[in-house]
């Protein structure tokens with residue numbers, strides 16, 4: 139029998155990835171906390187398909203875009219690399 143028949147092997151791999159993702163999220167937060175979010179911003183759809191505004195420097199979510207920013211985003215998607 140091969141080791142890959144271990145029913146827990148996938149779970150172990152996924153657990154390891156989840157743990158690493160959690161650690162990386164923390165590192166990302168620390169980096170984003172150092173950013174003042176004073177520079178450029180960009181608009182993008184989030185996971186639930188809502189338009190959100192992000193800091194161009196650190197990609198931190200900064201809330202909802204204004205109506206004008208939404209219209210710019212919808213009218214000029216390629217500017218944001220979503221073509």
Ligand SMILES: [Zn+2]
Pocket residue numbers: 170173174175176193194195196197198
């Ligand atoms: Zn920032």
